[in-house]
Amino acid sequence: MTQPSGPGFLVGAEKTWAQVAHFGAVLGLAPALAVFLIKGKGSSAVRAHAAAALNFQIFVSGALVLVSIVRLCGMFLPDVTNWLLTVAWIGVWGAGIAFGVVAGLRANEGKLYRYPIRQTVVS
DSSP states (O other), X not given: OOOOOOSSOOOXXXXXXXXXXXXXXXXXXXXXXXXXXXXXXXXXXXXXHXXXXXXXXXXXXXXXXXXXXXXXXXXXXXXXXXXXXXXXXXXXXXXXHHHHHHHHHHHHTTOOOOOSSOOOSOO
């Protein structure tokens, strides 16, 4: 007997699409957006995973843009400041990928991962 598909329960191909949404963090927010738009209507579980990944990647992308703008404006500041902003950019980018990988591994277990920063833009 097949169990009903709820927001956190994944079966079959749903698990694969949820993993694509989360592991796609390596490529930015495009994979999560694609999964949300293409497969989100067919499964509430895939939609929940794609929305969580998309919301987090929107936050990460915004943070990367913000750090990049500050870094460009800070070109005329001492080199130490520019270096620290570069380290911050790499840290934000790396954290986005790391949390995406952890979420993808949780999706493989059939669980919905709760990202540490949950600003709901897409639901």
